[in-house]
Amino acid sequence: MKKVYDFKWEDLGNLEEGRPNLGGETSVVVYRLMQFTFKDVFSKELGKEKTCELFVKAGLLAGREFCRNVLNCALPFDEFIADLKAKLIVLKIGVLQVEQANMEELNFMLTVSEDLDCSGLPIFGEAVCDYDEGFIAGILKEYTGKDFTAREIDCWATGDRTCRFEVKPVEK
Amino acid sequence: MNSTQVLNAIGSCLARAMERGLGKNGLVFPVACQETEDDDCRNSCRNLEQIFAQMNETYRFAEALANGELKANVSRSNIFAMPLKALQASLRYLTWQTNQVADGDLSQHVDFLGEFSLSFNRMIESLREKDSLEQRLKTITDVLGEGVYLVDPEGHLIFANPEAERLLGYGFQEMAGELVLHAIYKQYADGTFFTPEGTQLVTAVQIGQSYDNDDCVFACKSGRLMPVSLACRPVITGGRLEGTVIAFHDITEQKRHQRSLQTINALLEKQASTDALTGIYNRLKFSKLLALEISRARRYHSSMAIIMFDIDKFKDINDTYGHQAGDSVLIDMARVINANIRATDIFARWGGEEFMVIATGCTLEQGMQLAEILRIRVAEKIFSVPRAVTASFGVSAFRAGDNEISLTNRADHALYQAKENGRNRVEAEDAAS
Numbered sequence A: 001m002k003k004v005y006d007f008k009w010e011d012l013g014n015l016e017e018g019r020p021n022l023g024g025e026t027s028v029v030v031y032r033l034m035q036f037t038f039k040d041v042f043s044k045e046l047g048k049e050k051t052c053e054l055f056v057k058a059g060l061l062a063g064r065e066f067c068r069n070v071l072n073c074a075l076p077f078d079e080f081i082a083d084l085k086a087k088l089i090v091l092k093i094g095v096l097q098v099e100q101a102n103m104e105e106l107n108f109m110l111t112v113s114e115d116l117d118c119s120g121l122p123i124f125g126e127a128v129c130d131y132d133e134g135f136i137a138g139i140l141k142e143y144t145g146k147d148f149t150a151r152e153i154d155c156w157a158t159g160d161r162t163c164r165f166e167v168k169p170v171e172k
Numbered sequence B: 001m002n003s004t005q006v007l008n009a010i011g012s013c014l015a016r017a018m019e020r021g022l023g024k025n026g027l028v029f030p031v032a033c034q035e036t037e038d039d040d041c042r043n044s045c046r047n048l049e050q051i052f053a054q055m056n057e058t059y060r061f062a063e064a065l066a067n068g069e070l071k072a073n074v075s076r077s078n079i080f081a082m083p084l085k086a087l088q089a090s091l092r093y094l095t096w097q098t099n100q101v102a103d104g105d106l107s108q109h110v111d112f113l114g115e116f117s118l119s120f121n122r123m124i125e126s127l128r129e130k131d132s133l134e135q136r137l138k139t140i141t142d143v144l145g146e147g148v149y150l151v152d153p154e155g156h157l158i159f160a161n162p163e164a165e166r167l168l169g170y171g172f173q174e175m176a177g178e179l180v181l182h183a184i185y186k187q188y189a190d191g192t193f194f195t196p197e198g199t200q201l202v203t204a205v206q207i208g209q210s211y212d213n214d215d216c217v218f219a220c221k222s223g224r225l226m227p228v229s230l231a232c233r234p235v236i237t238g239g240r241l242e243g244t245v246i247a248f249h250d251i252t253e254q255k256r257h258q259r260s261l262q263t264i265n266a267l268l269e270k271q272a273s274t275d276a277l278t279g280i281y282n283r284l285k286f287s288k289l290l291a292l293e294i295s296r297a298r299r300y301h302s303s304m305a306i307i308m309f310d311i312d313k314f315k316d317i318n319d320t321y322g323h324q325a326g327d328s329v330l331i332d333m334a335r336v337i338n339a340n341i342r343a344t345d346i347f348a349r350w351g352g353e354e355f356m357v358i359a360t361g362c363t364l365e366q367g368m369q370l371a372e373i374l375r376i377r378v379a380e381k382i383f384s385v386p387r388a389v390t391a392s393f394g395v396s397a398f399r400a401g402d403n404e405i406s407l408t409n410r411a412d413h414a415l416y417q418a419k420e421n422g423r424n425r426v427e428a429e430d431a432a433s
């Protein structure tokens, strides 16, 4: 057995062949069940801080792969965002909205409503969308070639009705 | 306070609020929690106090949003404000979205905002249609080969197609919003300046009238003056003058062509009126000029004389020295005469070795004097043939009732007399005939 696993988009498998009757979709409950049980187990093994860090990392990888395989990086920014918005809806990930976009300094204020990870959660008092933070940063890294940090400043789990992400380039 | 007293206090507080609204201070919880009768009552009162505070905060938050303060804050734990936060996020997003559209981004869509989404997306759709219509128009004006400007009724440039940019050298961006005609329409073809204000073109733009001009000059950015043909058409929508389309093209080539045509015409005209060998007027032109001079003499009762002369024994010269020598004698003859008549006199080859001079303003005597001078100059001249060349002259002067034929006939007769009387002489017309 290999020591490490390298993710490849093809590993997602052929769903048409594999799920001829059930199809490519599943329930959000199942998705969250997996996320939060992972979080439970990881945090007990690695501590919560490390767990969050790993979730962000995984999200980043997912964002980059998603961008590479699903989005069109050749589009100009406006159209890229429009395309991203549409794909996120089609894949039922969430409703992306832009509140601010500064193309010179490359900082953005984005919101995701009906977020797959957190919408409808009880109020924990802390933002929970670590995976989303990575996902957004990953997409932007793939599109611009630059490193970004996305920080979730509002979340359903903090009492908001939309997740709000402050996205900035990583300072070197 | 016991529970009943607490309930009564809260009840009357709420009744007042429902009657008069929240007022400046909002809902003020009417009970001091620590003064209630037991722990249960105290806890309930504390929760209620918090709810009151959250409602007040929500009210202020809603008010701020209603006033368009999209940066307003509300505490995270406020359970009443949550849908308002969703509204706030949507409004913030729509602000960005609207700015995007204003900046020309027509790729965005708005989702899940009910009727608003529909309206917004319809607006985008119609803007896209307009955009594509504009693109189509732009393509048309691009391939048209005509410079096209669109100006508003004050004359400020709204649109210029690439051909207009190419022709005049001004990029659209540098001229957008400027009074473009004041920059390009200010000089005549000869370079002198004029004020565009009040010209037919500028007035046509101002009042929205059609105007065409095939003989106009536009000043290029380089300073070059370009002859143009232009057409001006007002754009009127809903009875209102929106602006004017000015279409124009370079007619430099056409002008050049026109000029060369004029040169050719002048040349042809000259050829038709000139004797090919000597370069002086031919008989056809002479007849026209004679008719003109006769009518002038008739109208102004002025004098004029005509001198008809011919080279003596020209046939001999031709026979002896050849036609080429004869031709060169004719050419030299024309030169000698031309050099000795006045600028106002008209000189022509009548045919063969015969010539005519119209001595304008001359009486018979003055005509005789001129003829005599010419006779002497000819006799003195050394021609290219090795013999003396002379000429005989007949002079007649205009009389009332003369026409070209009568006047010419009398000169011809006088010339005949000069020949009869021994050649190299001047004879006047017969006074009696």
Ligand SMILES: [Zn+2]
Binding pocket: A115, A117, A118, A119, A127, A128, A129, A152, A154, A155, A156, A157, A162, A163
């Ligand atoms: Zn969240």
